[in-house]
Amino acid sequence: MSLSEDKASQIAYLARLSLSKDELKSNTKELNNILNLVEQLQQIDAKGIEPMSHPLHMSQRLRADEVREIDDSESFQSIAPKTGSGHYLVPTVIE
Amino acid sequence: MEWETVIGLEIHAQLSTKSKIFSSASTKYGAEPNSQACAVDLGLPGVLPVLNIEAVNKAIKFGLAVNAHINQRNVFDRKNYFYPDLPKGYQISQLDWPIVGEGKIDITLGENTKSIGVTRAHLEEDAGKSIHDLYDDYTAIDLNRAGTPLLEIVSEPDMRSAKEAVAYAKKIHTLVQYIGICDGNMQEGSFRCDANVSIRPMGQEKLGTRAELKNINSFKFLEKAINLEVERQQDIIEDGGQIVQETRLYDAVKNETRSMRSKEEANDYRYFPDPDLLPVEISDELLASIKAELPELPLEKKARFISDLGLSDYDADVLTSHKALADYFETMLTGNESNAKLCANWVMGELSALLNKNQIEIQDSPVSAQDLSLLIQRIGDDTISGKIAKDVFKAMWDGEGSADDIIESKGLKQMTDMGEIEAIVDEIIANNTPQVEQFKSGNEKIIGFFVGQIMKATGGKANPKQVNELLRKKLVQ
Numbered sequence: 001m002s003l004s005e006d007k008a009s010q011i012a013y014l015a016r017l018s019l020s021k022d023e024l025k026s027n028t029k030e031l032n033n034i035l036n037l038v039e040q041l042q043q044i045d046a047k048g049i050e051p052m053s054h055p056l057h058m059s060q061r062l063r064a065d066e067v068r069e070i071d072d073s074e075s076f077q078s079i080a081p082k083t084g085s086g087h088y089l090v091p092t093v094i095e
Numbered sequence: 096m097e098w099e100t101v102i103g104l105e106i107h108a109q110l111s112t113k114s115k116i117f118s119s120a121s122t123k124y125g126a127e128p129n130s131q132a133c134a135v136d137l138g139l140p141g142v143l144p145v146l147n148i149e150a151v152n153k154a155i156k157f158g159l160a161v162n163a164h165i166n167q168r169n170v171f172d173r174k175n176y177f178y179p180d181l182p183k184g185y186q187i188s189q190l191d192w193p194i195v196g197e198g199k200i201d202i203t204l205g206e207n208t209k210s211i212g213v214t215r216a217h218l219e220e221d222a223g224k225s226i227h228d229l230y231d232d233y234t235a236i237d238l239n240r241a242g243t244p245l246l247e248i249v250s251e252p253d254m255r256s257a258k259e260a261v262a263y264a265k266k267i268h269t270l271v272q273y274i275g276i277c278d279g280n281m282q283e284g285s286f287r288c289d290a291n292v293s294i295r296p297m298g299q300e301k302l303g304t305r306a307e308l309k310n311i312n313s314f315k316f317l318e319k320a321i322n323l324e325v326e327r328q329q330d331i332i333e334d335g336g337q338i339v340q341e342t343r344l345y346d347a348v349k350n351e352t353r354s355m356r357s358k359e360e361a362n363d364y365r366y367f368p369d370p371d372l373l374p375v376e377i378s379d380e381l382l383a384s385i386k387a388e389l390p391e392l393p394l395e396k397k398a399r400f401i402s403d404l405g406l407s408d409y410d411a412d413v414l415t416s417h418k419a420l421a422d423y424f425e426t427m428l429t430g431n432e433s434n435a436k437l438c439a440n441w442v443m444g445e446l447s448a449l450l451n452k453n454q455i456e457i458q459d460s461p462v463s464a465q466d467l468s469l470l471i472q473r474i475g476d477d478t479i480s481g482k483i484a485k486d487v488f489k490a491m492w493d494g495e496g497s498a499d500d501i502i503e504s505k506g507l508k509q510m511t512d513m514g515e516i517e518a519i520v521d522e523i524i525a526n527n528t529p530q531v532e533q534f535k536s537g538n539e540k541i542i543g544f545f546v547g548q549i550m551k552a553t554g555g556k557a558n559p560k561q562v563n564e565l566l567r568k569k570l571v572q
Binding site for chain 2: 014016051053054056058059060061062063064065066067068069071072073076077082084085086087088089090091092093094
């Protein structure tokens with residue numbers, strides 16, 4: 001399995017990573033190294049083995065349905081780049 | 096060429112929990128912007144989501160109600176995309192191991208019943224809200240809704256017309272309210288429908304390319320949007336073009352759908368299991384206890400109304416179409432056990448007419464089920480006639496008091512003194528000789544004239560049945 005620079009650039013875009021030409025080159029190489037390892041793994045016969053989602057043999061703890069948070073928006077908004085009328089403001093998104 | 100429409104629906108039902116799916120912030124609608132968005136909802140570093148048990152319970156309830164397989168082990172995944180109202184850069188959802196597996200639900204259109212497959216239903220968190228028209232140069236973000244629990248209910252592409260899609264959506268809408276997992280409020284966005292629409296030549300098995308319609312917030316718009324889309328696709332194909340798979344936004348004002356270009360590029364969500372959340376395990380005990388407390392479902396209720404109360408199929412269908420309506424009707428039955436049909440007539444007749452006219456929901460009716468029940472009891476025990484009851488009902492609606500108060504204060508009690516009624520009947524007969532002759536010469540219809548005169552003379556307080564019997568006896572003498 002080999003990843004082209006075009007494909008790597010597309011993946012970078014999905015992750016909103018801005019890569020220079022050199023970075024793209026080195027990242028593509030590193031990604032291909034990882035994929036080579038995956039390729040080795042794929043040679044293992046895993047028939048009949050249930051896919052694993054988590055490495056721990058534990059299950060999710062559940063929480064009672066209770067409201068326990070207070071309004072802390074003032075302190076949260078103090079670290080936001082821009083706010084107004086209680087909202088977080090971001091550059092215009094056009095739909 | 097003849098085309099066949101193929102529709103599948105994705106319904107997002109907001110689960111009516113007090114707190115969010117992964118945090119203890121309130122889900123209450125209409126709060127000040129961002130006042131209910133805590134560190135977990137904002138996706139601040141170092142926070143850990145913890146699953147709300149009620150969201151799990153409610154999802155299970157839905158699964159049981161559509162006879163679906165409940166996956167007792169289910170897993171949360173991250174769905175990655177960038178949008179300002181999604182602060183973490185991913186939505187926690189379920190991909191390969193959803194909580195609810197395959198089920199089905201029957202819809203009825205006219206005489207026909209059709210089974211629609213439910214592919215799956217999974218738990219996920221809602222995103223925040225983007226407000227585009229508040230500022231000229233900015234989009235304003237309110238994250239109060241971020242983290243609200245949603246159940247996404249995905250259907251099979253089993254529907255063949257907009258009408259079928261609406262019937263299915265309505266069925267799910269009624270069901271989630273019946274089992275108390277969602278308030279069903281479409282204006283507030285508690286119940287949202289996306290429609291996947293494609294067309295194919297009649298008889299072809301392979302599905303056509305589909306478009307996903309979003310932003311539909313009423314059943315009326317659902318029907319309109321689908322029909323518009325079908326027309327659009329037919330025009331394109333018949334002009335030799337091809338359908339592109341895309342998301343289209345329905346615009347109710349312009350009555351058109353338009354492409355959402357922003358979503359075209361990156362439909363690659365790169366799902367992976369969320370390492371913050373362990374697999375959910377649902378014990379047999381929990382499953383059994385939820386099964387035990389599941390309320391009577393609409394279809395079961397309808398069947399019971401027909402078999403136990405002797406209602407017609409139509410009446411039972413109308414009365415079970417909304418939970419609030421069914422509750423009202425059932426409350427009325429207390430004290431009117433042998434008059435179920437009369438109760439049904441009043442709810443579907445007088446009451447519904449006034450509610451519709453004044454645009455009031457039945458749960459907000461100024462005449463409560465208990466009040467109306469008492470009125471029906473007074474018809475049942477012959478205190479008043481059905482006709483007088485309509486006047487009493489109007490007075491009750493206007494807040495003049497209980498049925499008994501109004502009957503008493505207005506002196507509306509039915510006349511029970513037979514001698515008194517007889518005297519009036521005699522008088523009317525004596526004063527209307529020509530009409531008596533007509534009756535005797537075979538004009539049966541003229542009896543209505545006498546009944547009218549007598550009711551007028553008694554102020555409507557005579558029992559029409561008694562009057563009729565008495566009249567016939569006297570007129571042939």
